[in-house]
Amino acid sequence: MIVDAPPAPTRRRVPIGTALCWVAVGPTAAWATVRLVGLDRGPLVQALAFTPYVAGWNVLALTLTLALRRWWPAAVAALAAVALLGAVVPRALAAPQPAVTGPTLRLLTANLLAGAADASTLVELVRRHRVDVLTVQEFTPAAQAALDRAGLDRLLPYRSLGARAGANGSGLYSRWPVSDAGVRDNRGGWRFSQAYGTLAVPGAPPVRIESAHPSAPSALDQVGAWHADLVAQPPATPDGGLRILAGDFNSTLDHAPLRALLRTGYVDAADATGTGLTGTWGPYDGDLIPPVTIDHVLVDRRIAADGVTVFDLAGTDHRPVLATLRLPAA
Numbered sequence: 001m002i003v004d005a006p007p008a009p010t011r012r013r014v015p016i017g018t019a020l021c022w023v024a025v026g027p028t029a030a031w032a033t034v035r036l037v038g039l040d041r042g043p044l045v046q047a048l049a050f051t052p053y054v055a056g057w058n059v060l061a062l063t064l065t066l067a068l069r070r071w072w073p074a075a076v077a078a079l080a081a082v083a084l085l086g087a088v089v090p091r092a093l094a095a096p097q098p099a100v101t102g103p104t105l106r107l108l109t110a111n112l113l114a115g116a117a118d119a120s121t122l123v124e125l126v127r128r129h130r131v132d133v134l135t136v137q138e139f140t141p142a143a144q145a146a147l148d149r150a151g152l153d154r155l156l157p158y159r160s161l162g163a164r165a166g167a168n169g170s171g172l173y174s175r176w177p178v179s180d181a182g183v184r185d186n187r188g189g190w191r192f193s194q195a196y197g198t199l200a201v202p203g204a205p206p207v208r209i210e211s212a213h214p215s216a217p218s219a220l221d222q223v224g225a226w227h228a229d230l231v232a233q234p235p236a237t238p239d240g241g242l243r244i245l246a247g248d249f250n251s252t253l254d255h256a257p258l259r260a261l262l263r264t265g266y267v268d269a270a271d272a273t274g275t276g277l278t279g280t281w282g283p284y285d286g287d288l289i290p291p292v293t294i295d296h297v298l299v300d301r302r303i304a305a306d307g308v309t310v311f312d313l314a315g316t317d318h319r320p321v322l323a324t325l326r327l328p329a330a
Contacts, residue, residue, distance in 0.1 A: 020064070024060075024073075028061055029079070029080045031084070032058075032083040033083075035048060035254055038259075040227070043220065051087065051254040052277055055088045062074065062077035091277050094273050095271070103203045105133065105204075105207075106323075107132065107297060107323045107325060108126060109136070111248040112140070113138055113315060113318065114138050114167045115140030117314070117316040118313060119149070121314060122152075123150035125311055127155060129322055133174050134152075135172050136211065137248045139162070139195075140163055140169055141164075158178045159174065160183065167190070168193055169193060170192070170194050174197070181198075184196065186215060187229070191215075194213055196208065196209065203330055204242075204330050205330050206242070207243070207300075210234060211246065212249055212296075213249075213250075215250065226250060230261060236264045242302065244300065245296075246323070248281075249296050265300060267299055267303075270293070273306070278293060279291020280295035280318055281317060281319070282317070303328070304325065304326040305324070308324075
């Protein structure tokens with residue numbers, strides 16, 4: 001008697017639509033986890049700067065899963081959307097400001113790309129917008145001379161300057177007298193410097209302003225220096241004097257060390273005014289890089305932010321940021 005062999009078991013195939021949904025959803029779900037947990041490590045540091053773009057892609061992935069009725073991928077995509085959009089969308093929404101009655105302070109910050117930025121355009125921005133304080137990074141002796149030739153010495157005569165060749169210099173210019181001025185060096189790999197000083201603004205308490213420039217996570221061996229420089233930034237002093245940090249932080253609000261600095265008592269002026277998604281670094285010198293927001297004005301929570309505007313400046317890959325602030329009354 002011949003007995004037929006049992007049929008060979010067949011491997012269950014995943015439908016193409018389901019596989020496509022998981023391919024679309026999986027990376028964004030992993031990204032959301034990294035962002036929530038704050039795993040700023042290695043190559044993830046640079047990647048996290050592009051979180052707003054991933055949040056937008058995740059919305060498309062969620063739409064795909066719903067259209068194809070793939071409910072498990074859709075559920076994962078929905079959770080990722082809550083995490084990513086919850087982190088990103090508030091930057092486009094203005095927040096309530098403290099009720100203060102002191103004077104207005106207009107602060108402009110600009111990275112000059114080793115002094116290559118157009119000095120005349122920068123001085124014209126100062127003049128046109130009646131800027132009271134200018135902080136500059138990558139500030140060179142040649143840039144200092146060019147700014148004064150363009151008339152900055154007459155507009156902002158008080159200063160704390162540390163011009164240096166290359167990208168390490170820093171400067172602080174003011175309409176009002178500056179005391180306790182100086183320049184400190186970050187200890188990270190790039191050893192960027194930070195000029196600082198205390199301003200005597202008429203009608204307001206003294207305010208300490210520093211031109212911030214932590215190290216850049218430009219390579220894997222620089223990530224530790226980047227983290228150390230951010231941790232070493234001066235914290236806010238909620239029970240002490242007013243502080244403002246303004247400059248190129250080489251970080252976005254999706255980086256955990258910058259968020260930790262904010263928790264000491266700072267507010268990001270762009271985030272507070274609903275302009276926190278405006279790009280300040282990336283394609284502005286011709287590189288094909290999506291814009292990201294790494295230049296910030298961090299202000300003491302007792303200071304109100306009325307508005308933030310970003311400008312173009314030839315010769316640099318950064319865009320100057322103008323913050324209009326209101327200080328508490330003296």
